[in-house]
Amino acid sequence: MVQIASITFQNTDEARPIIEAVKADNPGLRVMDMPGAVKLDRDDSIVIRRESVEERIGRDWDPQELHLVLVSMAGNVDEDDDTFTLSWSHA
Amino acid sequence: MAAKKLGLKQRYALMTRGLDWETTYQPMDEVFPFDKFEGIKITDWSKWEDPFRLTMDNYWKFQAEKERKLYAVLDSFAQNNGQMGVSDAKYVNAIKLFLTGVSPLEYQAHRGFAHAGRHLRGVGPRVAAQMQSLDELRHVQTQVHTISQYNKYFDGFAEFRHMHDRVWYLSVPKSFFDDARSAGPFEYMVAIGFAFEYVLTNLLFVPFMSGAAYNGDMATVTFGFSAQSDESRHMTLGIEVIKFLLEQHPDNLPIVQKWVDKWFWRGHRVLGLVAMMMDYMLPKKVMSWKEAWEIYFTEAGGALFQDLERYGLRVPKYADVATAEAEHMSHQNWSIFYQYTHAAGFHTWLPSDEEMDWLSEKYPNTFDKYYRPRYEMWREMEKDGKRFYNNALPQLCTTCQIPMGYTEPGDPTTIAFRSSEYKGDRYHFCSDGCKDIFDNEPEKFSQSWLPVHQIFQGNCGGATVPDVLAWYNMNVGADNMDQAGSPDQKIWDAWKTKQEKVAG
Numbered sequence: 232m233v234q235i236a237s238i239t240f241q242n243t244d245e246a247r248p249i250i251e252a253v254k255a256d257n258p259g260l261r262v263m264d265m266p267g268a269v270k271l272d273r274d275d276s277i278v279i280r281r282e283s284v285e286e287r288i289g290r291d292w293d294p295q296e297l298h299l300v301l302v303s304m305a306g307n308v309d310e311d312d313d314t315f316t317l318s319w320s321h322a
Numbered sequence: 323m324a325a326k327k328l329g330l331k332q333r334y335a336l337m338t339r340g341l342d343w344e345t346t347y348q349p350m351d352e353v354f355p356f357d358k359f360e361g362i363k364i365t366d367w368s369k370w371e372d373p374f375r376l377t378m379d380n381y382w383k384f385q386a387e388k389e390r391k392l393y394a395v396l397d398s399f400a401q402n403n404g405q406m407g408v409s410d411a412k413y414v415n416a417i418k419l420f421l422t423g424v425s426p427l428e429y430q431a432h433r434g435f436a437h438a439g440r441h442l443r444g445v446g447p448r449v450a451a452q453m454q455s456l457d458e459l460r461h462v463q464t465q466v467h468t469i470s471q472y473n474k475y476f477d478g479f480a481e482f483r484h485m486h487d488r489v490w491y492l493s494v495p496k497s498f499f500d501d502a503r504s505a506g507p508f509e510y511m512v513a514i515g516f517a518f519e520y521v522l523t524n525l526l527f528v529p530f531m532s533g534a535a536y537n538g539d540m541a542t543v544t545f546g547f548s549a550q551s552d553e554s555r556h557m558t559l560g561i562e563v564i565k566f567l568l569e570q571h572p573d574n575l576p577i578v579q580k581w582v583d584k585w586f587w588r589g590h591r592v593l594g595l596v597a598m599m600m601d602y603m604l605p606k607k608v609m610s611w612k613e614a615w616e617i618y619f620t621e622a623g624g625a626l627f628q629d630l631e632r633y634g635l636r637v638p639k640y641a642d643v644a645t646a647e648a649e650h651m652s653h654q655n656w657s658i659f660y661q662y663t664h665a666a667g668f669h670t671w672l673p674s675d676e677e678m679d680w681l682s683e684k685y686p687n688t689f690d691k692y693y694r695p696r697y698e699m700w701r702e703m704e705k706d707g708k709r710f711y712n713n714a715l716p717q718l719c720t721t722c723q724i725p726m727g728y729t730e731p732g733d734p735t736t737i738a739f740r741s742s743e744y745k746g747d748r749y750h751f752c753s754d755g756c757k758d759i760f761d762n763e764p765e766k767f768s769q770s771w772l773p774v775h776q777i778f779q780g781n782c783g784g785a786t787v788p789d790v791l792a793w794y795n796m797n798v799g800a801d802n803m804d805q806a807g808s809p810d811q812k813i814w815d816a817w818k819t820k821q822e823k824v825a826g
């Protein structure tokens with residue numbers, strides 16, 4: 232069975248550029264709109280890149296700012312200064 | 323030359339490690355007296371990895387930001403009389419159930435994580451448990467603040483704290499947390515951190531808050547999502563606990579498996595209240611309980627347990643039964659509350675034709691066959707002035723404390739009864755899942771504070787229903803009974819008439 236990595240954001244002005252970045256960086260992403268929130272699903276893994284978010288908001292962005300708009304997620308977390316990754320694979 | 327900025331991983335290691343020390347005045351086992359008796363074996367605490375590398379300084383920064391945003395919204399909600407803008411007065415009953423049933427659990431979680439943070443020997447989990455303890459305190463406080471606006475206009479809120487400790491159905495969530503908090507620190511972490519936060523919390527918060535958004539409740543959406551933004555960290559802590567315990571020693575597996583089985587089933591039973599809220603109490607519905615179960619348990623839980631297979635951990639026992647019950651649970655629970663509306667701290671009603679059609683569409687296998695006829699009969703009885711009240715006190719399941727109204731797996735017209743004997747007494751259960759839990763810990767569960775037993779033993783204010791309701795601090799005729807004819811409905815209708823007049 233394919234394992235689905237998933238991340239849910241609040242549907243707010245602050246989260247929208249992050250959602251756009253995730254859409255651009257993760258081919259095959261599936262989007263589920265709910266009232267107030269957006270759930271993004273993808274087989275195996277989802278990555279969020281600092282650079283892609285910064286391009287969209289025009290300022291420095293620390294991936295830990297995700298904490299302000301995150302609702303839920305599924306997958307193992309790996310976090311560093313440039314990326315935030317959720318995945319089910321084991322390197 | 324300026325020092326090179328450290329990477330996140332190094333920063334985190336420096337900020338969270340080496341904060342503890344080996345005690346010398348007292349042996350470590352005396353300082354940490356609770357982390358061995360459960361049989362869990364830890365060989366190296368330093369192997370604990372916190373995947374969210376959040377340091378305390380960033381923690382305060384982010385939490386302060388969340389609070390600022392939340393209170394700005396709450397302020398404008400109050401200023402703009404947001405309580406008048408919700409979809410329907412019925413909606414408010416879902417919030418009553420939340421404040422009386424769920425918010426006190428946030429406080430229990432705060433206490434529980436403070437305890438775990440004190441009693442786990444490793445510094446990694448102690449820092450994480452401490453942050454979560456603070457989060458949970460924030461959750462209960464913001465929920466009470468937010469919902470206080472509703473308390474100014476609607477019944478059923480004022481005595482939430484008093485009711486949580488006394489009212490029959492509130493003993494279901496209360497006893498769930500009492501059970502977790504009276505366990506050892508590792509069981510607590512598996513129960514609340516893993517089974518509840520990781521496996522089940524999405525089923526509570528995501529549909530609930532999305533439902534609040536859909537029903538125009540801006541204040542609840544905001545505290546909900548604000549609390550939920552801490553939840554990803556809690557989920558990650560929960561899964562880290564499991565991995566850590568299973569990696570530390572092979573002897574931990576059977577203990578952890580037993581806890582996962584137990585807490586999955588207990589959580590599933592508590593969430594029956596949410597199932598009913600989603601299918602019956604939201605005037606505008608977001609998704610059915612069954613759909614939520616498919617997304618958040620079948621799909622997300624499936625991926626998770628597939629991942630944990632490498633440690634030998636299997637899907638919780640009776641997960642298949644729980645999935646089959648998703649077809650029935652909300653209907654059976656709402657029926658219980660309809661029958662006992664005189665003893666409930668929120669209002670009930672029968673689903674409208676439109677709502678029944680929605681339920682038929684969402685539950686094609688069960689609703690028309692088993693539940694629609696029941697509601698139609700009750701509707702006829704109401705028309706004839708014979709609204710059905712159940713005046714007998716129900717038998718309760720000793721484990722989950724829910725009235726024994728659930729049906730046999732695969733046979734929705736027969737009530738399920740299980741029982742066990744312990745020290746000469748017979749104990750009753752709603753399901754195999756609840757019976758197994760008792761059989762594993764009979765000494766603990768034979769001491770359960772069961773509301774109906776307590777009433778019969780004379781510990782709840784007296785022998786009659788009015789005596790007991792007085793002991794609950796229930797404002798009879800306002801807090802309880804049907805939505806139709808309630809003071810809530812009256813104030814709502816008055817607002818709506820006024821708004822129409824203004825609109826011309």
Ligand SMILES: [Fe+2]
Pocket residue numbers: 428431457458461549
């Ligand atoms: Fe919480």
Ligand SMILES: [Fe+2]
Pocket residue numbers: 431458519552553556
């Ligand atoms: Fe939590």
Ligand SMILES: [Zn+2]
Pocket residue numbers: 591719720721722723724751752753756
């Ligand atoms: Zn039970």
